Amino acid sequence: MLLKRSLDEKLFLQLKEKMSQGLLPQWVITDPDIYQLEMENIFERTWQFLGHETELKHNGDYVTRWLGRDPVLLVRNNNGEIKAFLNSCSHRGTQLCTADRGNKKAFTCPYHGWTYNNDGDLIGVVADNRVFGGEMDKSDWGLRPIPKVDSYQGMIFGCLDENAESLDDYLGDMKWYLDMLLGRSDGGMEVIGLPQRWVAKANWKSTTENFAADPYHVQTTHRSTVELGISPSDPFYAGYGHQVVCDNGHGINVITSKTGKARVKYQSMPEEMWPMFEKNLTPEQNDIMSKVTVFVGGVYPNLSFVSPIHGTEGHLHNYLNFRLWRPVGPEKVEVWCWFFIDKLAPEEYKKAAYKGYLGSFGPSGTLEQDDTETWARIVEVSGGSMMRNKELSYNNVSNYLMGHNRVEPDSSFPGPGTAYPTTYLDALAKSMHEKWLEYISRDLLVGEER
Ligand code: FES
Numbered sequence: 001m002l003l004k005r006s007l008d009e010k011l012f013l014q015l016k017e018k019m020s021q022g023l024l025p026q027w028v029i030t031d032p033d034i035y036q037l038e039m040e041n042i043f044e045r046t047w048q049f050l051g052h053e054t055e056l057k058h059n060g061d062y063v064t065r066w067l068g069r070d071p072v073l074l075v076r077n078n079n080g081e082i083k084a085f086l087n088s089c090s091h092r093g094t095q096l097c098t099a100d101r102g103n104k105k106a107f108t109c110p111y112h113g114w115t116y117n118n119d120g121d122l123i124g125v126v127a128d129n130r131v132f133g134g135e136m137d138k139s140d141w142g143l144r145p146i147p148k149v150d151s152y153q154g155m156i157f158g159c160l161d162e163n164a165e166s167l168d169d170y171l172g173d174m175k176w177y178l179d180m181l182l183g184r185s186d187g188g189m190e191v192i193g194l195p196q197r198w199v200a201k202a203n204w205k206s207t208t209e210n211f212a213a214d215p216y217h218v219q220t221t222h223r224s225t226v227e228l229g230i231s232p233s234d235p236f237y238a239g240y241g242h243q244v245v246c247d248n249g250h251g252i253n254v255i256t257s258k259t260g261k262a263r264v265k266y267q268s269m270p271e272e273m274w275p276m277f278e279k280n281l282t283p284e285q286n287d288i289m290s291k292v293t294v295f296v297g298g299v300y301p302n303l304s305f306v307s308p309i310h311g312t313e314g315h316l317h318n319y320l321n322f323r324l325w326r327p328v329g330p331e332k333v334e335v336w337c338w339f340f341i342d343k344l345a346p347e348e349y350k351k352a353a354y355k356g357y358l359g360s361f362g363p364s365g366t367l368e369q370d371d372t373e374t375w376a377r378i379v380e381v382s383g384g385s386m387m388r389n390k391e392l393s394y395n396n397v398s399n400y401l402m403g404h405n406r407v408e409p410d411s412s413f414p415g416p417g418t419a420y421p422t423t424y425l426d427a428l429a430k431s432m433h434e435k436w437l438e439y440i441s442r443d444l445l446v447g448e449e450r
């Protein structure tokens with residue numbers, strides 16, 4: 001068992017108190033010691049997204065991914081099973097596979113040439129018995145498996161902690177919403193194209209919160225969409241609907257319209273597909289799906305999604321964008337961005353939706369650039385002396401008071417979790433940060449617990 005650090009008790013109590021007041025000290029965003037705690041207690045102990053099964057269609061297909069600081073080789077073996085290994089040669093530990101993706105029956109290490117099959121077995125050693133004698137048993141030197149790998153609705157997740165709860169338990173009531181996003185069509189969803197990937201000056205907590213839990217920023221940060229006539233000018237337009245707080249820091253915003261009626265039914269998915277949605281979803285899920293304008297939310301800690309209606313009248317389409325915020329330091333994230341669409345959608349529809357996705361998200365997308373600017377500015381302020389000064393004559397906290405102790409849950413909402421009747425609300429962001437505090441203070445026994 002690795003020795004894990006935990007949060008200092010005094011600091012834990014201070015943070016807990018502030019957070020119960022709807023406040024988060026801003027210096028924790030980019031603090032290097034907090035970052036180490038996050039790596040050890042969040043990224044090395046929770047389930048995180050690795051890839052979608054349609055990225056590995058054929059036996060031998062592989063992609064290289066990450067779980068926090070650990071490189072992962074995700075591969076479909078010759079029997080069609082998906083396996084995940086530490087992407088590291090068992091000889092001297094260098095990274096084994098340096099490509100992003102491909103198809104291989106065997107992986108040969110670039111250092112001394114040891115070779116592994118796509119089931120992780122060591123099958124070839126250069127000069128073999130002549131240098132290692134007969135006593136080295138190759139079966140002792142296969143690739144090291146990732147302790148836990150499982151999938152839900154085609155989404156493959158991995159976890160570095162063999163004692164962690166099951167993926168099923170971890171996702172909990174969020175599965176009901178993932179079923180809507182991923183399980184509405186026969187054959188499910190598919191990933192089209194490669195995930196786009198880039199590095200941004202940002203902290204993973206800010207990006208995750210911004211994307212999954214903050215529809216309030218849309219009308220200001222993305223003001224150009226209002227000016228271009230793509231979004232309504234009503235300042236509350238992204239606030240209609242429900243914000244749902246699920247277990248474990250997961251959650252979703254179901255953004256509708258002022259009247260609650262559909263802007264277009266089923267987010268403009270082709271009408272011939274509607275009976276299929278009705279067949280695969282429950283009546284409650286169908287009701288939500290048929291009226292929603294945008295789904296946006298996240299699976300804690302670092303997977304977010306958005307499913308919007310995109311385009312102009314007469315040319316509207318829907319797509320699903322999943323994105324992973326991989327921390328590569330307290331002030332940097334590597335963003336991974338996937339385009340998902342129903343496998344059974346017409347080809348022309350898929351093409352138009354993909355074009356719409358590229359124009360809005362990803363490094364060339366207009367919406368993406370708006371957000372990226374803001375994340376970088378949060379980083380710059382958080383590390384400065386005024387935010388780090390503990391001798392307070394002013395607030396060095398971020399404000400999570402929107403709806404704080406004021407907006408009551410809506411018990412008539414048909415889905416699981418705690419649903420609130422607006423998305424201009426900090427309930428989900430707070431629940432994510434509460435989970436964050438719980439995780440980074442794991443193993444810390446406070447007061448009478450000792
Ligand atoms: S490190 Fe891979 S063969 Fe030596």
Ligand SMILES: [Fe+2]
Binds near residue numbers: 210217221222367371
């Ligand atoms: Fe945004």
